[in-house]
Amino acid sequence: QVQLVESGGGLVQAGDSLRLSCAASGRTFSSYAMGWFRQAPGKERESVAAISFNGGRTYYADSVKGRFTISRDSTKNTVYLQMNSLKPEDTAVYYCAAARSIDYRVHSRNYDYWGQGTQVTVSS
8 A cells, every 4th residue: 555645836926947856664664666647637647757666767748848857765764756948838737646657657547546735826
């Protein structure tokens, strides 16, 4: 069982930066691939970024490539999403998820555990 708790969301202006954190419980954090997803009102949940169990491989959605960076710190059981040059269209609830997988996973159906989400609002 893995419990995930996101933090770091908030209200910012376009062009600003935010760093989301996802703290994971459990001793097996390092064996899970991790991902960040987001869901805007009226839209489906979409993958934003993902990272393999050891951080060696990463994935980014085209919409965030070059602006967002996913990383993980196994000593702190935490995965991060650094978000730069934020745009109003990045506004959404951001979710952290864990997958019983070595390599990263893109689709939400491949994830086993989810956090409660953190709101990110970007004003123009």
